[in-house]
Structures are given as C-alpha cells and as structure tokens.
C-alpha cells in the first residue's frame with residue numbers, strides 16, 4: 333500500500349471528527365497569528381514610543397496598547413482552546429479507531445489470529461493506534477497551520493517590499509520544506525523500525541514473564557534476557573537517532589529564523605535611511621521575522637514522525653484487510669427451534685499445518701443425543717467441535733442444523749447455542765462467581781451452586797475463606813489446573829444452551845468420581861444434546877452413541 337493510499341484511508345477514517353479537527357486547527361492558527369502580531373506590534377510600539385519621547389511628538393498609544401493586550405489575550409485564550417479541542421478530537425479519534433480495529437479483529441478469531449503473537453496484537457491495539465494520534469496532532473494540523481500562516485506572512489511583507497517577502501519566502505522554504513524533507517529521509521528507517529522493534533520487544537517481554545518458570549528450568553533465561561536487551565538497545569539507538577535529528581532540525585530552524593531577521597535588517601536599514609520605510613517599522617519587521625518561524629517549528633518533527641505513523645497505520649490496515657476464515661452471511665438465517673445436527677461428508681484441512689484433521693466425516697446427532705467422541709490424541713476430536721461452532725470453515729461437505737447449512741447462521745447466534753468446556757478453559761482475573769456468571773448473567777445462587785456441585789468443585793469453593801467471592805487472579809493462577817478445568821465445566825453447565833460439549837471433563841479425577849460426575853451431568857442434561865470428548869472409556873455406558881475417531885476418520889459409530 334503506497335504512502336498516499338495509507339494517508340487517504342486515514343483521512344477517510346477520521347471523517348466523523350473533521351469538525352473537531354478543523355476547529356482545533358483554526359484555534360492553533362489564531363494562536364500563532366496572535367503571537368506573531370503581538371511580537372511585531374510590540375516592536376513597532378516600543379520604537380514609536382521611544383522616538384516620540386526623543387522628539388517630543390504626541391502619539392496615540394491607546395490603540396496599539398489595546399492591540400497588544402488584545403493579541404496577548406487572544407493568544408492565551410486560543411492556545412487554551414486549541415489544547416482542549418485538539419485533545420478532544422484526538423481522544424475521540426483514538427476511541428473510534430480502537431472500536432473500528434476491534435470490530436475487524438473479532439471475526440478473525442481464532443483461525444487467523446493464531447498466526448499472530450499476542451504481544452504483537454497487543455502492540456497493534458495499543459501502541460499502533462496511539463501512534464495514529466500523531467497523524468492529526470503532529471502532522472496534519474501543523475502542516476495546515478504552517479501553509480496558511482506562511483501565506484499571510486508573505487502577503488504582509490509584500491506591503492513593505494518584494495525583496496523582504498522574497499527573503500522570508502526563501503528561508504521559510506528552507507525551514508519548512510528542505511529541512512523537514514531532509515529529516516524525513518534520515519528518519520525513515522529508524523522511525524519505521526521503531527514501531528516494529530517496539531512490538532517485538534513487547535512480545536519478547538510477554539514471553540519472558542509468561543514463560544519465566546520454563547526459561548529458568550531449561551536454563552534459557554540468560555539467552556532470553558540477551559534477546560530482550562538486544563531489542564531494547566535497538567529501540568534506544570533508533571530513539572537516540574531520532575532525538576538527535578530533532579535537536580539538529582530545531583537548531584537549523586533557529587538559524588533560519590535568525591538569518592532571516594539579519595538579512596531583513598540589512599535590506600530594511602537602507603530603506604529607512606532613504607525614507608522608504610518608517611523607522612518604527614524596522615524593529616517591527618525584525619521581531620516579525622523571528623516570530624514568523626513559530627508556525628514552521630513543528631514541521632521537521634511532523635516529517636520525522638510521518639514514516640512511523642504510516643508504518644503503524646499499515647500494520648493496522650493489514651489486519652483490517654485480512655479476510656476472515658469464516659465468512660458471515662449477509663442475511664443470517666433465523667436459528668431453528670430444533671437442534672438436530674447432520675454432518676455430511678465434512679472434511680477440514682488446517683491451512684498452516686496442511687493437516688487433514690477431518691476427512692469425509694458423516695454423523696447424525698439428533699437433538700437430545702448423548703454422544704461420546706473417543707479417539708487418540710490428534711485424531712480430530714477438537715477439530716470436529718471447531719467445525720460445528722464454525723470457528724474453522726470445512727473444506728467440503730456440509731454441517732446442517734435442522735436441515736439448514738450452518739454457514740447460513742450468524743456465528744454469534746450459532747455459538748450462543750453451544751456451551752463448551754475445553755481442555756484449557758480461560759478464566760478471568762475476577763472472582764469465582766463472576767467467572768461463572770459469564771455463562772448466564774442472571775443465574776441465581778442456587779443455579780451456580782448446582783453447576784459447581786455437578787462439576788465436583790463446590791466443596792473446594794466452600795472451603796475457601798471467601799467462597800464464591802474468592803479472587804482467582806490472572807488466568808486463575810491461584811487455582812490448580814484441575815480446579816480451573818472443573819470451573820470451566822461448571823460454567824458450561826450454567827449456560828442455557830442447546831448443546832453441551834465437554835472436552836476431557838474427567839481429567840484429573842479418580843475413575844469413581846469421574847463416573848459419578850459424568851452420570852450426574854448426563855442426568856442433568858436430559859433433553860439437551862451432550863457431546864463428550866474423551867480418551868478414557870469411563871462413563872460411556874450412559875451415552876446413546878459412541879463415535880471413534882482416528883486420524884480424522886470415523887472408524888466406529890455405535
């Protein structure tokens with residue numbers, strides 16, 4: 333995507349906030365013009381008063397003094413307003429961008445997102461979107477203000493002399509175009525790389541903290557530290573390079589402003605002696621020349637930030653433009669009353685591993701069936717569930733619900749009908765109760781307790797000092813793996829769904845407790861479809877149907 337295309341897409345995205353952005357730019361323009369006018373008028377006023385004092389002439393000092401006060405007040409008020417409005421515009425913009433990005437990210441889960449590292453995604457959601465604030469605040473607004481102010485400055489100087497306007501024009505062009513373009517060229521690599529390095533560093537730090545125990549056990553902590561240090565050094569080098577460029581360009585602009593002032597004086601002094609310029613205009617022009625560069629000052633930084641900002645935008649558009657693995661129907665079908673599942677000749681191949689995880693699977697699961705899917709590890713049991721819930725698209729064949737292909741339902745509606753306890757249930761950093769209520773917000777305490785009793789976790793919860801209100805930490809790290817799994821099962825049991833899917837629910841339990849639990853769950857799920865995925869052959873006597881999978885094929889259906 334070319335820089336221009338990225339810029340155009342950013343401008344289109346920002347359309348809802350054009351009003352705020354324009355107002356902010358206008359206030360910034362007023363601030364700068366008020367400041368230049370204040371400096372110029374002050375120079376003129378001081379010189380006029382000094383000369384009046386020497387010559388004894390009477391001067392109307394009320395009007396210029398009022399002008400000075402007016403400009404000073406305008407400068408302060410508009411600066412305040414500008415900060416308020418530009419920040420409001422930026423925050424609104426960032427909020428919109430975050431929602432926009434998340435809306436595009438969601439349909440990519442889990443099939444496409446598994447190609448990205450979580451640290452990288454986090455960087456895109458946070459740092460890259462934050463970097464886009466530069467686009468308006470540091471690039472668009474300063475460019476517009478600089479262009480309009482330069483025009484006004486040149487028109488003003490033309491009133492006095494073409495040569496003076498020409499001097500200003502040359503130096504404005506050096507400071508506003510040559511220096512920024514030069515900075516842009518020198519900053520290109522570091523500014524772009526900074527975005528990538530930042531993301532890699534974030535991923536490496538997340539890996540280091542999440543995998544700290546493994547790194548220590550396998551003696552890889554030093555190597556990982558070296559990697560984090562190398563990335564950190566790279567980031568520092570780039571930031572240092574950019575800081576030096578920033579300092580260098582600020583000095584170059586200072587030099588331009590001072591040279592303009594001196595050259596103007598050199599040209600204007602003979603004009604005063606020849607009577608072509610009023611003496612009081614000399615200090616006015618000198619201060620005017622100095623102040624006029626204020627509008628140009630942010631431009632080198634704007635051009636320095638531009639490559640990084642466009643790189644961040646590109647990273648966001650890359651995700652946004654990715655086609656989801658599963659395409660949502662334009663007009664989703666209404667979910668049927670009955671939930672008879674019919675899988676007909678379905679095959680699924682994971683694109684990354686190129687593994688045919690399911691091959692020509694045909695299976696009928698009428699509503700209310702209690703089905704066990706057994707098979708060795710890697711035989712395709714979880715894949716079958718992924719296909720049922722449309723997390724992954726099947727390559728050929730069909731899966732129907734009450735005679736309607738599941739591709740015609742919205743993914744969200746479809747998944748509402750499934751309650752799933754996977755092998756790695758994700759728990760959130762909250763209380764036990766809140767984690768359970770995720771499945772049914774308005775569940776009564778009795779319902780919560782009943783689900784926990786069924787999944788054999790109630791007694792443990794009751795033994796905790798704070799019971800169901802116990803805070804379980806990030807990803808439930810205050811609980812054992814088995815306890816997390818039991819809570820996952822309780823949560824699935826609580827969800828009012830048509831199909832209950834339990835993946836290895838007995839893992840970690842002795843076979844007597846496992847059998848007891850499966851029997852209780854099975855009785856509780858009467859009338860509901862229950863799919864039990866397991867390696868163990870425990871508790872299968874309660875099942876209506878048992879399907880055995882091997883290398884993606886059904887080898888037995890009884």
Ligand SMILES: Nc1ncnc2c1ncn2[C@@H]1O[C@H](COP(=O)(O)OP(=O)(O)OP(=O)(O)O)[C@@H](O)[C@H]1O
Pocket residue numbers: 446682683684685687689707708709710711712713714715716
């Ligand atoms: N997201 C994925 N991307 C690529 N390949 C995958 C993915 N998930 C599973 N596979 C592959 O598909 C095959 C079937 O995996 P699946 O998870 O369905 O097996 P399973 O029977 O559920 O195994 P287990 O009992 O160990 O959970 C495996 O060979 C696995 O490597």
